[in-house]
Amino acid sequence: MKVKEIAQAAGVNPDTVRFYTREGLLSPARNPDNNYQQYDADDLRRLRFARKARQLGFSLPEIRAILDQADDHHSPCPMVREVFEQRLAEVEREIAELQQLRERMTTALSAWREMPDGTPDGHTICRLIEHWDETAAATCHEE
Amino acid sequence: MKVKEIAQAAGVNPDTVRFYTREGLLSPARNPDNNYQQYDADDLRRLRFARKARQLGFSLPEIRAILDQADDHHSPCPMVREVFEQRLAEVEREIAELQQLRERMTTALSAWREMPDGTPDGHTICRLIEHWDETAAATCHEE
């Protein structure tokens, strides 16, 4: 398989395939005639695995670690369980943060309906945002 | 105020102040003696505004647009309302995606409790992840 073929088979951008190859997640053979990359079924398996793992929130270094362990005939699954549970906790924290944010946004939006727009006067820039509750917002930071 | 002082007053990293200055959100005067940046109360107001707007999900270009409009004595608030509503919709979409993801993760986790770890055998890399439901996960992509 050439780059475009494996990319289509996995449903990703060919540049992603090239990128993963550069990053060492894929190690295709070479066609000695034209120096093209030659991917096989095992590469496709690895690529699909990597994409699934990405959807689960694994980072590329984590995925590479799992793949490397699999290459060494170690069972990577306990590691997967561990990282997975950490990732689940993170997802739940993100949900909680976003829900807090949403709540404050809808509250602010309904409060704003009664506020005049007001041209900036040198003391306020936009009172809609300046009246946002600072301490409440402080707990909601992106990372 | 010098960089560190305004940074402390707004509760941000001094490098963030420098970065915002480079990006044109802040335009401090200069001390002609030593070429140090000199921030005033208006800069602090702009900085605090920018941070609040960031917490609300505005991008730096958006914030700069608001600030520029305020400088020109236009009322930026209608623009704020508009971008804010877009942002709220986005937050709600993110929440929905993360909730879907969490659900699939907890489902997978409980399914995995009954699965053996299994050393990779050349056909599977880690069955924990390979048995993740592909089509279900396809609807949850990061952007």
Added chain:
DNA sequence: TTTGACCTGTGAGTTGCTCACAGGTTTTAG
């Protein structure tokens, strides 16, 4: 006066791609 804490600008690193570029190869249409 020397140490330490600050200041300056610039450039690189972060993450996971995506795109652009310049040049080589292969396929397809005329």
Added chain:
DNA sequence: CTAAAACCTGTGAGCAACTCACAGGTCAAA
């Protein structure tokens, strides 16, 4: 048979919003 289109190659830059590192200048206190 040839020319154009579509592919391949590697490398390097761009995204967002910082954060950190570096080398050199400035200033306060001991």
